[in-house]
Amino acid sequence: MAVDSSDLVTRKTGLTLFTVYRSRNGGAATVYTTPTITELSAANMPGVYSLLIDEDTTIASTSDAEEQVLHITQASMAPVTRVIELFRRDTTTGRTATVDANGRVDIGSIGGTAQTARDIGASVLISSGTGTGQLSVTAGVVSANTTQIAGSAVNTASAQIGVNVVSAAGTAWNSGAITSNTFAAGAITAAKFAANALDAVWSTATRVLTAGTNIVLAKGTGITGFNDLDAPGVRTAVGLASANLDTQLSALSGNDTTINNNVLAVNTKLGAPAGASVSADIGAVKADTGAIKAKTDNLPAAPAAVGDIPTANQNADALLDRASGIEPGLTPRQGFRLWSAALLGKANGLGSGTAIFRDTNDTKDRINASVDQDGNRLAIILDPS
Structure with a gap:
């Protein structure tokens, strides 16, 4: 309640700029950093204000309850001192936790689910025995008599266990073809097969190589069943005529006189002196051609690219705007x-x-x-x- 500091009767409304000091459990007076004070209703409850208790509300770990003194001042109202008590919560919402003298708590459920002693703890021990919910355990090893697998009874008469495996590592059998990804690298080696294990397979196979298959043989190793090429066959394979290579080369050497005469005729046409070689003239022509090409490469293509030639106005503008x-x-x-x-x-x-x-x-x-x-x-x- 805020009343006038002079007559101590008149209720004060519309007040702001309060100063609040607090002291918990007899501690030093400490000013509130940001006191939140709200006027409830100037018309219906004049002079009544509320202070939000939001600082220094945690009591000591050794206390169950502590008092906190609040001293509230404002320039035009009489000071107000209030005492509140801070409690440690002993219960949760809607339920009571029972704690014995040793600090032990009886918990009947967790998250709404009923619990037993075996449901709680870092590790759950197996109760060895033959009763319901028990296993026969000796030295940590469980002894079990299997009567069913996947809901099907085991054939106890023949002491056999039938297992129908429908999947491996989550993949159903017969669900896809076997590919190279099915086997790990190096999974199948020569040591995995018995001696001559594949002979029967190879002896009954068609043994026809597909197109594009290469056969690599070590030096000195041959392949039986193939026909060797004779001399005519070799000449045909390399594109020679009927005669052997040395015979055809000898025939070519006999054409030297004809070639020399043709060289002299070319030299005469080119204006070369007698005895000049055609290769020298060809070299000169190539050099001249290269020089001409270097010039013509810079010319615009014609007639399709005549637009590359600047107009008179473009030339004039280029001159007028020539930098420096x-x-x-x-x-x-x-x-x-x-x-x-x-x-x-x-x-x-x-x-x-x-x-x-x-x-x-x-x-x-x-x-x-x-x-x-x-x-x-x-x-x-x-x-x-």
């Missing part, structure tokens, strides 16, 4: 603009300290020159844009 075409930093176009302003544009201030030359359209100052009494230009600002 007149002086460093000055193109011909910029120079023409400045000359036109100096010769043809309006001018003012020629008799003063600043002379201005306008562009021919009278839209901007092209030349701004500082001059002395004799008209000498001392400093110039140019705008060729």
Whole structure:
């Protein structure tokens, strides 16, 4: 309750800027960092405020309850001191936990599920025995008499266990073809087969190689069942005529005179001196051709690419906008603009300290020159844009 600090009766409404000090379990007075104080209703409950208890609410581990003193002040109200008690929670919502003198708790369920002693603990021990829910265990080994597998009775008469395996590692048998991925690398080696284990398979197979299959043989190892090529067969395979290779080479050497005569005729046509070789002339022609090609490679293609040839206007623009075409930093176009302003544009201030030359359209100052009494230009600002 906030009442006037003078008459201690009048209830105060609309107050702000409170200062709150707290002391828990007789500790030092500590100011609230950010006190949250709310006026409940100035019309229906004038002067009544609430303070949110949200600082220093954790009691000591050795205490079940501790008192906290709150001292609340404001410039225009009388100070208010309240005492509250902080308790350690002994129960959870809706249920009571029973704790004995040794700190042990009886838990009947976890997460709504009923529990027994065997359901709780880091490890659950097996109760050895022959009763319901028990296993016969000796030295950690479970003894079991199997009567069923997958719900089917075991054939006890013949003491055999029948197992129908329908899958391996989660994959059903006969669910797909066997591929190279089915076997691990190196899983099948020569040592996995008995001596002559594959002889029966190979002896009854067709033994026909598919097209494109290569047979690699060690040196000196042959293949039986193939016909050797005779001399005519070898000549046919390498593209020779009926005669042997040495015979055909000898025939070629007899054509030397004809070749020499043809060389002389070519030299005569090319204007080469007598005795000059055709190879020298061909070399000269190749050199000249290379020089010509180097020139023609830079020419535009014709007639399909005549658009690559610049027009007259393009040539003119290239000249007018040539960088540093007149002086460093000055193109011909910029120079023409400045000359036109100096010769043809309006001018003012020629008799003063600043002379201005306008562009021919009278839209901007092209030349701004500082001059002395004799008209000498001392400093110039140019705008060729």
